[in-house]
Every structure is written in structure tokens, then in C-alpha cells.
Amino acid sequence: QTPNAPVDSAGDAVLDGAFLRACRREPVPHTPVWFMRQAGRSLPEYRKVREGIRMLDSCMRPDLVAEITLQPVRRHGVDAAIYFSDIVVPLKAIGVDVDIKPGVGPVVEKPVRSRADLERLRTLEPEDVAYVTEAIGILTRELGGTPLIGFAGAPFTLASYLVEGGPSKNHERTKALMYGEPELWADLVDRLADITAGFLKVQIEAGASAVQLFDSWVGALAPEDYRRSVLPASKKVFEAVAPYGVPRIHFGVGTGELLPLMGEAGADVVGADWRVPVDEAARRVGPGKAIQGNLDPAVLFAPRETVEQHAERILRAAHGLEGHIFNLGHGVLPDTDPQALTDLVSYVHEHTS
Numbered sequence: 365q366t367p368n369a370p371v372d373s374a375g376d377a378v379l380d381g382a383f384l385r386a387c388r389r390e391p392v393p394h395t396p397v398w399f400m401r402q403a404g405r406s407l408p409e410y411r412k413v414r415e416g417i418r419m420l421d422s423c424m425r426p427d428l429v430a431e432i433t434l435q436p437v438r439r440h441g442v443d444a445a446i447y448f449s450d451i452v453v454p455l456k457a458i459g460v461d462v463d464i465k466p467g468v469g470p471v472v473e474k475p476v477r478s479r480a481d482l483e484r485l486r487t488l489e490p491e492d493v494a495y496v497t498e499a500i501g502i503l504t505r506e507l508g509g510t511p512l513i514g515f516a517g518a519p520f521t522l523a524s525y526l527v528e529g530g531p532s533k534n535h536e537r538t539k540a541l542m543y544g545e546p547e548l549w550a551d552l553v554d555r556l557a558d559i560t561a562g563f564l565k566v567q568i569e570a571g572a573s574a575v576q577l578f579d580s581w582v583g584a585l586a587p588e589d590y591r592r593s594v595l596p597a598s599k600k601v602f603e604a605v606a607p608y609g610v611p612r613i614h615f616g617v618g619t620g621e622l623l624p625l626m627g628e629a630g631a632d633v634v635g636a637d638w639r640v641p642v643d644e645a646a647r648r649v650g651p652g653k654a655i656q657g658n659l660d661p662a663v664l665f666a667p668r669e670t671v672e673q674h675a676e677r678i679l680r681a682a683h684g685l686e687g688h689i690f691n692l693g694h695g696v697l698p699d700t701d702p703q704a705l706t707d708l709v710s711y712v713h714e715h716t717s
């Protein structure tokens with residue numbers, strides 16, 4: 365039995381299901397499906413339990429985290445759960461003055477732009493996120509055979525929030541630091557790599573069966589800049605969790621040109637957004653890695669037949685690939701009709717089994 369293999373509600377090991385098998389490029393009973401940002405967002409039952417509770421406060425309440433993580437599994441029958449949290453949770457846990465403003469995203473009161481600012485980013489200790497261990501304990505009992513995906517923000521994407529002080533379209537301050545003060549930048553992303561790796565280790569040790577590193581905004585970079593300024597830090601994260609043997613997924617938006625390098629950073633599975641067909645993504649990533657993706661989340665606003673045509677196109681492109689995990693090309697959009705997601709899961713399962 366591999367560490368972190370799923371167990372049923374009685375605690376007995378069950379055969380690895382479609383999701384973990386696809387991550388390892390083994391034959392599957394059907395193409396597994398899950399959705400980035402499936403927890404929260406579009407679900408009325410999510411809005412109900414979150415009422416009056418701030419986003420980051422909800423991430424520190426194990427009972428609530430477990431309930432929100434389970435909601436999309438119950439409703440849609442997805443093949444994996446994703447732990448309910450946010451990429452800025454480990455930063456908050458080490459004392460960064462970050463908050464999540466509804467409809468805006470993470471906002472950092474005192475941005476990190478100097479060597480002195482960098483010193484404020486201390487190491488993450490497991491005790492800083494004891495609520496994560498507790499929530500995953502509840503989840504591994506309640507999920508039965510459904511695997512749990514742990515996640516963290518990648519060094520570049522975290523750095524972009526820390527340096528800009530909030531969401532950014534052009535990442536101008538981040539790039540100014542990256543290009544203008546390469547030593548400070550390298551130290552910043554190296555420190556973030558340690559924090560991120562620490563956060564993923566806590567999740568794996570508590571029972572997560574796979575992890576995803578979100579480098580959502582790294583598509584803003586050219587490949588050579590990625591190779592020099594980002595790849596070493598992301599690689600450090602993947603190497604730090606390699607000994608656990610759980611599948612490691614790597615994803616970013618607009619990363620068509622970066623796919624080979626994102627694979628090189630050490631992932632077992634590379635996510636593609638909707639701009640690159642999955643067979644072409646597999647070609648760019650190279651052999652030995654599974655592909656995750658990649659329905660345009662906006663397509664879910666079209667009629668059901670249209671959604672199915674797009675899903676079919678993806679399944680056709682994935683035919684013959686070793687290891688395909690069906691997902692969206694980015695997260696579920698907040699106004700998505702939850703039924704469209706449920707229908708999509710059924711469609712993919714029925715057409716691949």
C-alpha cells in the first residue's frame with residue numbers, strides 16, 4: 365500500500381481510483397474529473413455556510429473547511445476533492461498582514477519591496493497551521509475513497525501579491541523587482557518556496573493524496589525569464605515534496621509557451637488552460653507526465669449541447685494520451701450554474717467508460 369492511499373469509511377484501503385491512476389498514467393475505469401475552484405464560488409450551500417464569516421476566518425475553522433470541501437463532491441460526484449483554503453493562508457499564518465477583500469482578492473497592507481521587508485517572511489512551522497491538520501483529519505475520514513488534493517500558491521504568484529500589495533493586471537512592480545534587483549528577487553522566491561513547501565508537507569502528512577501548485581499569474585512571463593527567475597524556486601518546492609511520492613500537479617493561466625519548463629520544474633501532471641489543446645500540451649510537456657484540463661470556464665454559460673461539444677473535443681484530443689484528468693482551463697466562475705458542472709461530470713464519465 366502506498367502512503368496516503370485512499371481508505372473507505374471503515375478505514376480500509378481501497379483500490380486507487382481514476383484520479384490517482386490518471387496522475388500516474390495508469391489505465392483508468394473512466395476519465396477522472398474535478399474542477400479548480402469547485403469548493404465555494406457557485407454553490408448556494410457554500411454561500412449559506414459562509415454567511416457572516418470572513419474568507420480567511422473560514423479557512424481557520426476545521427469544521428467549516430471540511431464541510432465546504434465536501435460540498436462539491438456530494439453535489440457533482442467529482443473524482444477528487446480540493447482542500448478549501450486560499451493561496452495566502454500560509455502567509456497569513458506567518459504574520460503577513462494580508463486580507464481577502466470580497467470581489468477583489470488578496471490585499472497586503474505593507475507590500476514587500478525591500479530587503480528589510482523580506483526579513484518579515486519567517487519560516488512556516490506546522491503549529492502555525494494546526495487547523496489544516498485538524499481539517500484534513502476530518503476529511504480523510506469523511507471522504508472515503510475520494511482522494512483529497514492539497515494545494516499552495518507558487519513562489520511567483522505569491523510574490524506578485526506581496527510585491528504589488530494586491531491583484532494586478534500588469535505586475536509592473538513585481539517585474540521591476542525581478543529584473544531590477546535579481547538578488548533580492550531570488551531571495552524572495554527562495555523564501556516563498558520554503559513556506560510553500562512547508563505548507564504542502566503539512567497537508568500531505570495530514571492525509572492529502574496529491575498536491576497542486578498554483579502559479580496562476582506566471583503566464584505573464586517570457587520563457588527565458590521564467591527559466592532564470594522562477595523555475596529554480598518552483599523546482600525547490602517540487603523537490604521538497606518528492607519523497608512523499610504523492611502526485612504533484614503544476615498549473616498556470618496563459619502558460620502555453622511555458623509548458624515545457626513547468627514540466628521541467630518537477631511536476632507529475634501539468635495543467636493547461638483552454639488556449640492550447642490537450643494533445644498539443646502533452647507534446648510540449650514531453651513524455652512521462654499526465655495532462656490536466658482544459659474546458660474554458662466561460663463555455664459553461666452556453667447551452668448544455670454546446671458544453672458537451674466542447675467537452676467532446678477535449679476528450680477526442682486526449683484520446684491516446686497516457687494520463688488525462690478532465691478539468692477546466694481555470695477556476696469555476698462565480699456565476700456558473702452548478703447544474704452545468706454536475707452535467708459535465710456525468711458527460712465525461714459516460715463518454716469515457
Ligand code: CP3
Pocket residue numbers: 399400401402403404405418419446447448449450451452464465466467468469470515521578580694695
Ligand atoms: O479550488 C477550490 O475550490 C478551493 C478553494 C480555493 C480558494 N482559492 C478559495 C477562495 C483555491 C484553490 C484558491 C486558490 C487561489 N486563490 C488562487 C489560485 C487559483 C486560481 O484561481 O488561479 C488564487 C490566484 C487565489 C487568490 C484569490 N483569492 C483570488 C484571486 C480571489 C478571488 C477574489 C474574488 O472574490 O473574486 C480569492 C478569494 C477566494 N478564494 C474566494 C474563495 C472561495 C472568494 C472569497 C469570498 O467570496 O469571500
